[in-house]
Amino acid sequence: MSHDDALDKKNLLASFVREYGDDLKRIAYLYTHDLVESEDIVQEVLIKCYTQLDHFRHESSYKTWLIRMTINQCKDFTKRWSVRNIFYRQEIPDRQDLDLTENIYIQKETADEMLLVLAKLPSKYKEVLILYYYEELTMIEISEVLAIKHNTVKSRLLRGRNLLKDKLERSDWNG
Structure with a gap:
């Protein structure tokens, strides 16, 4: 990959964060009910996006691709941490x-x-x-x-x- 290709990829990823970051975080939060976990999930999705961007087939929009990856990552999270769901954790209220x-x-x-x-x-x-x-x-x-x-x-x-x-x-x- 040339320097210009890497720069284009980074710029595209930055535009994804600006355009879809809040939506992806909201989806992740609705699955996890945990702000920190939802941020981690979005970060993992963006890393996967960056590494798999060359394999994107343009069969859907970038938005639907990112949402699909977020949902899959959330499902993986829920499978790994299903024991946590046995007990409802009260979040500490903000000021x-x-x-x-x-x-x-x-x-x-x-x-x-x-x-x-x-x-x-x-x-x-x-x-x-x-x-x-x-x-x-x-x-x-x-x-x-x-x-x-x-x-x-x-x-x-x-x-x-x-x-x-x-x-x-x-x-x-x-x-």
């Missing part, structure tokens, strides 16, 4: 959290409960819900990222929403 008004605190608790319920859904439903609602990908983009048919995305969204609703109702969620 800012201590200053929240009552309404903001209630909204945060509601969102946290929703994420906990979402995390307990089967992976195939959790994936499409995260990509659709949190990453705002279209159903076509989701089908590309997950390499599944458009109709499969539709049915998983419907089934995932129903499962989420049932689990929230059973947990007496009032949001």
Whole structure:
């Protein structure tokens, strides 16, 4: 690889970090519920991206490729650390959290409960819900990222929403 090729590769990677870094971190956080782990996962994805960039086949966009790698890395993380999921770990609140008004605190608790319920859904439903609602990908983009048919995305969204609703109702969620 020439010096110019290496520079182009570094510039492309830097643009990925600017354009997609926050999205990738959000996806990783929704899987792990741990900010440090989500940052580590994104870093691992970017390293893989850099080393595999020459093998990118342009069958999808860079964004869908990076999201797919992030999801795979998250799945690997969950497999390696599934024992951690036995116990729910309370995160230490930031100073800012201590200053929240009552309404903001209630909204945060509601969102946290929703994420906990979402995390307990089967992976195939959790994936499409995260990509659709949190990453705002279209159903076509989701089908590309997950390499599944458009109709499969539709049915998983419907089934995932129903499962989420049932689990929230059973947990007496009032949001």
